[in-house]
Amino acid sequence: MDPLALFTLQVLNALSLSALLFFIALGLTLIFGIMRVVNFAHGAVFMLGAYCGVAAQTATGSFAASLLAAPLAGAALGLAFERSALSRLYAREHSAFLLVTFGLALALTEAIRLIWGADARQTELPAVLAGIVFVMDEPFPVYRLLLIGAGGLCWLLCWLGLQRTRLGLLLRAASQNPTMTAALGNDVGRVRAMVFALACALAALGGALAAPLLSASLGLGSNVIIDAFVIVMIGGMGSFIGTVAGSLLVGFAQTFGNFYVPELALGMTYALMITVLVLRPGGLFGRPE
Amino acid sequence: MLSLSEITGGYAKAQVLEGVSLDAAAGAVTALIGRNGVGKTTLMRGVMGLLPRMQGRISLDGAALGGLPTHARARAGLGYVPEGRQIFPELTVMENLAVGQRQPSRLWPEARLFALLPNLRDRRANAGRALSGGEQQMLAIARALVTDPRVLLLDEPSQGLAPMVVQELARVLRQLADEGVAVLLVEQNLRLTEAVADRILIMARGRIVHDDTAPAFRAAEDELRHRWLSM
Ligand SMILES: Nc1ncnc2c1ncn2[C@@H]1O[C@H](COP(=O)(O)OP(=O)(O)OP(=O)(O)O)[C@@H](O)[C@H]1O
């Protein structure tokens, strides 16, 4: 096979993986930005999205329905969890927050096991998406191209949302100075709840998009949260552009690592993280606190 | 009119306010002065609902504010220019102004605001952190103005401003009061205070120890300074 074609396919593979990771890492970084804490449950929400997507598609026969059901379920769960538990903890120690989100991750995993059982679940993609296209005369799955498009669209919409909407402005303001944001008449608690719900919706949508590729299984959440942590550390906690860069770096490192040096593939992500953090301890786009 | 009565409170381990009562009348500049550390900033934070513990009555035109969260107090008409500016460093000047504007300002449309603070006009697209200290201070004031406050709380707004700009600030505060705003000004700068204040209050040991008109303050200034203000 033509090495250039091979390389191109790997680039596309890497981009599609980056896109999936972006969905979960972006929410993690937005939550960190405004709450200054890490949401350990974010991987479990991604996994819940995958299962909800599969269930919705099984029930309705429509893949589009899965892409609607998953973010709705994610947003509802995020909102309920933020209002009932997290909102009471901001004033306290961060460790309480971490424990509670860790507890949610465990509870969600067990709930999924109870509802859907321990076996991995997968559904068929609709015929148009299950097909292949030829890229430089080599076959490539259509669905991976769709993922790249979805990731790009998500990036664009979230960037516009952050820059152009009132919620985006308040999210940025509250990330920098929550006290003054409130003293200027804004309900910061409400902003936090909406950001948390949105971040969970994004993660769940990412899960639903990943389901046809990776299948919904109980290990999905813990696998993907580690990659998401690495991305957020590389990019710089709370930085939008850093998350984009981090997702691309991790997506490319894993894809090319797997392909060209499979023995070292597992270590690639960590080697990348350590290199970046040694050179720039705050991450690529991190700002000193 | 903003009215405080028997305010006590402070931080987890330190009681700072020991029963503060004062009125800041609409249409007047009420100045609050006092030595470092007597609790002026703590009082301002208390009025905004930013203290971990506080008791006493706070009312705005007769309506109690005491139980309200910070954002509701701001919406009720309190504008806050905090000590140390506290602008949003990563937001542009225009974005800093927009944070407090749920709707466009009635009293301070852009043209009027920038006529008042022309430096900000040239810096409108710059990030807050790129401004000079004086420009940041003006931004903090402008940010409170565009919320159309009925009461404006200012905590040492002249800090870091050049003398020319302090004069400008005095003019702005006077103008605001003349338009009916209740201005409560905490200051170390006695020249500014005497130039604009209708009443001058002195705080010591968590209480108001002197409360009189500006002319009365000037008449007894030497003694008051010696007793309550010098180190
Ligand atoms: N966050 C805090 N936690 C505990 N104590 C505090 C805190 N902030 C201030 N204090 C204490 O409360 C007292 C009053 O401080 P405050 O800042 O209100 O004084 P101030 O009159 O504004 O002084 P200055 O003129 O220097 O601004 C001081 O003894 C100070 O050490």
Ligand SMILES: [Mg+2]
């Ligand atoms: Mg002070």
